[in-house]
Amino acid sequence: MIINVQDPSLEAHNLTVIYHRKPVLWNIDFSLPKGEIIGIMGPNGAGKSTLIKAILELAPLNSGYSKIFGKSLNEVRKKVSYIPQRQTIDWDFPASVSDVVMMGRYPSLGLFKRITKSDREIVRLALEQVNMTEYANRQISQLSGGQQQRVFLARALAQQADLYLLDEPFVGVDASTEAAIMQLLRTMKNEGKTIVVVHHDLHTAAEYFNWLVLINASLIASGPTEKVFTDELLRNTYSGKLTVLSQVGDVMREQNFPVREK
């Protein structure tokens, strides 16, 4: 069940990623609609985060390519916002909440442009949207997990992008923050933004997402939630049917084989 769309927000063609000679993503090929909240789901180690990173060129591509709004990443970088996993960051860093949110303005400021009043106003609004106004001057090491996630979201909002890529935003976050984030994502969707979320909790998937991408090293399904969220497809994704694939990967790594003949 792989449904392709016209005029996609994000498309991937034959994406293959190999880390240290071990394939993580095989031949991923999909296209995603605009203006939806899209979930990327799969078991642990399925390559969900890697997929996002590959699209953003943070992970090395071994073959294939991706396009965003029909263009290459370099042409549309400013319209793309990436929210890394909160845990990858050292939060004991000399920065206040508003310092971090201001980083969302860096892409348009570049290395040298001065911060203007309108940048500060955008930061203020972003903090307001995630309900963190009163924490603006708080040192980031004093924040709870949920608050850290809100700060990251505010930073993304300050980028004023059209496509948002969130890597596991609900991990280690309290229920009220999760609800607040979902609320905000829906508001953003209503403003026409496209939101792609790496997610692992099956219980909330159907409720959160309009479109689902199921992967387990390879693409299992991509389509509207009501068509993709079926027992059979989920079983295909989460059962270990791909053990042969990972065995092949192991052999390739051991014997130093290239993935593609040249």
Next chain:
Amino acid sequence: MTSDQFIGFLLLEEPNVRMVVAGTLLLCGMAALVGCFTFLRKRSLVGDAVSHSVLPGICMAFLLSGEKNPIILLLGALATGLLSLILMEVLSRNRLTRPDTAISLMLSFFFGLGILLLTYIQHQGNAAQAGLDKFIFGKAASITEADLRLFLFSGIFITASVAILLRGFYLISFDEDFARATGFPIKFLRLSLSVLTVWTVAIGIQAVGVVLMAALLITPALAARFWTHSIGRMLVIAALFGMIAGYTGSFVSYLAPAMPTGPWIVVMATFIAIVSMFLAPGRGLLARWNTRSKNREKTLLENILKLFYQIGEKSGQLQGNILEEDLLNHRAFGHDELRKGLKRLTSKNLLESNLLTYRLTNQGLLEAQRIVRLHRLWELYLQRYLHLEPDHVHDDAEAMEHVITPEIEAQLELILGNPETDPHNTIIPPKA
């Protein structure tokens, strides 16, 4: 030392002293500046390895040129420093070795090579080589005018670079993936930072030597981090701390020319770091101890007030006179501790003392009611929502009653629905 000598140094009367002090201040300041990013990017050990790796470069530059021209030596230092940095990166990125192994491998290899070359040079019989060994432990007193010119140029260039590229350095230190995704020139920024670091090291070893150079990068940054949460202020404070250490070091170098300067600068820098560790507001140890002892006092005072209330509850006289002994019979306070607590409470006007007895003032009664109320609300909450047995809730509530804020109290009231009794069926005092 005579006091004339001392004052002479302070006033920088001798041109030579002026030169040495200016040189040391410059290089300690810039090392601290660049070191802030080494520290924030958690590259302290890499900094150490790079420092050791510049030695063979200096020796080779000398062997090739046959003279101690500071610019040529600097170029040699830059070459092997960067080479070592690149090799560390290649080794760990391709998983040939783990990062820590790569660091220690490069450190020992390049330093070993440097020592070999140095020994070779010393046995060569070239008179110009005298003084090359200062690069191992440093010797601020040997700074020449040519050195100083180079230091000045480097200092201006490095400070200006940090100021101009600050935003980029800040971003890659905090969140490199985000920086890369947004299209920041990561490679350029990383390379710039590497070049600036190696350059700083190559300059700094004049004063502290390769062995201790890493301390000059890291220690002021560490000390500064205790005092501030802002990157701008951290850079300024670190530079200042570095300079203070450098000044002291050059002073020693002036008094005892045979003494290596490096160790003195490092000892001073470490001293500043330790003092910061103790004194810094918020993060410092003293501040933490202070909070802890304040918490302990709060707990003691609140426990005493609560006891007055409980005894009063039983006797039916909430503001009755109570003997110290009665208090001790009801609860295992230390004798001195209780005395201290009673005194504090009296001075805070929460208790009234009357010869040997004490009683709650009106204000004290309100405070006691508040604490008892929080204690019992919490017990009820634990019983209802954590399903603990009534005889298991007391100890936990004992600790929590001291930390519950008015906001949490309001929430408790909301979910418990303004209850009247606690799990032991005693009355919860109403809100004041």
